[in-house]
Amino acid sequence: MTKSKIQRLILLFVFFSVLVLPSFFLFAKENLEEICEKIEEAEKNLTEENYKLLLEKCEKYYEKEISNIEGDIKETSKEKKTLQNKIQGLKKKIKSLDKQISQNNIVIKDIGVQIKDTQSSIKDTSFEIEDSKAGLGNILREIYEEDQKGVIEILLVEEKLSDFFDNLAALEILNNEIKEEVKNIKDLKSYLEVQEGSLDKEKGDLENVVFAQTLQKKESQKTKEGKDWLLKKTKGEEALYQKHLKETQEKAKEIRQRIFKLAQIPETDAPSLEEAYELAVYIETITGIRPALLLGLLKQESAIGQNVGQCNCDSRSGCRHPKLTYKKVMRESQWGSFEKITKELGLDINTTPISCYINGGKVQWGGAMGPAQFMPNTWLGKGLSYGYKQKVEIITGEIPANPWRIKDAFLAMGLYLQDFGAGNKKLKTEIGAVTAYLCGSPCMTSRCKKAGGKGYRSKVMKNASKYQGYIDEGVFD
Numbered sequence: 001m002t003k004s005k006i007q008r009l010i011l012l013f014v015f016f017s018v019l020v021l022p023s024f025f026l027f028a029k030e031n032l033e034e035i036c037e038k039i040e041e042a043e044k045n046l047t048e049e050n051y052k053l054l055l056e057k058c059e060k061y062y063e064k065e066i067s068n069i070e071g072d073i074k075e076t077s078k079e080k081k082t083l084q085n086k087i088q089g090l091k092k093k094i095k096s097l098d099k100q101i102s103q104n105n106i107v108i109k110d111i112g113v114q115i116k117d118t119q120s121s122i123k124d125t126s127f128e129i130e131d132s133k134a135g136l137g138n139i140l141r142e143i144y145e146e147d148q149k150g151v152i153e154i155l156l157v158e159e160k161l162s163d164f165f166d167n168l169a170a171l172e173i174l175n176n177e178i179k180e181e182v183k184n185i186k187d188l189k190s191y192l193e194v195q196e197g198s199l200d201k202e203k204g205d206l207e208n209v210v211f212a213q214t215l216q217k218k219e220s221q222k223t224k225e226g227k228d229w230l231l232k233k234t235k236g237e238e239a240l241y242q243k244h245l246k247e248t249q250e251k252a253k254e255i256r257q258r259i260f261k262l263a264q265i266p267e268t269d270a271p272s273l274e275e276a277y278e279l280a281v282y283i284e285t286i287t288g289i290r291p292a293l294l295l296g297l298l299k300q301e302s303a304i305g306q307n308v309g310q311c312n313c314d315s316r317s318g319c320r321h322p323k324l325t326y327k328k329v330m331r332e333s334q335w336g337s338f339e340k341i342t343k344e345l346g347l348d349i350n351t352t353p354i355s356c357y358i359n360g361g362k363v364q365w366g367g368a369m370g371p372a373q374f375m376p377n378t379w380l381g382k383g384l385s386y387g388y389k390q391k392v393e394i395i396t397g398e399i400p401a402n403p404w405r406i407k408d409a410f411l412a413m414g415l416y417l418q419d420f421g422a423g424n425k426k427l428k429t430e431i432g433a434v435t436a437y438l439c440g441s442p443c444m445t446s447r448c449k450k451a452g453g454k455g456y457r458s459k460v461m462k463n464a465s466k467y468q469g470y471i472d473e474g475v476f477d
Helices: 003-037 039-045 048-148 151-157 161-261 273-287 291-302 332-345 376-380 388-396 406-419 427-439 446-450 453-472
Strands: 356-359 362-366
Touching (some): 003 048, 048 161, 273 291, 273 406, 291 427, 332 376, 376 388, 406 427, 446 453
Antiparallel strands (some): 356 362
């Protein structure tokens, strides 16, 4: 191969890598999104095996999308919380500035009153100084006039010469006192003028502080308005994320329903252990319940669907107590729910099998339905609370749910265990959930002990341990 041909091949490869490959991967990504959104169209064009593989891919795709959206919501919620904290801080700051401004305005008014009082005192003191000056002038004139008198005039006016000198001395003393008073009044005026200047300065300083606080308040309000806008925008983004999350969850739910419907389990016959395990593995993805625990409980309740009841089963082969009707086996409080369930499913109420326990020819208890052995009231729910029928319908999309249908029964059992926390796979919680399955409470009460609670949960957990061993050894692989 010539050098020029090699160069052309290299250029062609580079062109393909740069232009074609990115487009291919981009198309593949977009194509998967489009196909998953129109999954019903893909079902018509694919074999069952390829359709199931596509459903699994779509399920993983939506799980990843949901995780990403939840992450975005978490970040947006965090940002919203931060903004709310900042806005709250700004509100407190504005409130504090309002109080400081109000307080300083009161002080400014008080200083203004003090300044007016001081100015009034200065004015009064000025009048006093003028009065004192006038009095001092009169005394000085009298002293001057006394000094101008001759000896003859003094002798003629005054009876004694000493009286003249006494009068002159008194005038001198009075003159000195008035001078001292004028000095004191001037000092007081100077002091008051200093005080007035000080008060003016204090008032001016406070007015500057109020001005600065007012600017701070305006700035804080402006910042708060900006944060309010951001918070509103963030809430809008969160609402969009929530809407997108809901839509994606609905699509994921539809994919799960389609996968669930593909489970090759007979409607009425008991499944094989392999079939039951395959279904239990999928139920784990919905509820978090260990497959081994689910199988262990199903083994105890109905031998994994092989024994769904030996009473109220007239005309059925292998029925041990065909003449024990539901009214003889169930409490009267369960009759209404049982009648409603069988009517909705189109079943004969007198031949639909239910559980019963016979001891010495006497009925001890009974009335549980299907492979998971749900009591009618628990299946339908009471009052406003949802029963497991509705919970199964929400997940599978098949209405009505049927407690005798293997898939519905297994899923309902998983949901019940999940409601009592067994989805965390911790041994203590699993034991509590198993106890609740028999007694309605995770606690081993005296009533539960009488019903055989200890032996029941011990058998269930031993079954679960055995199946876990099978799973660990790869028996079902």
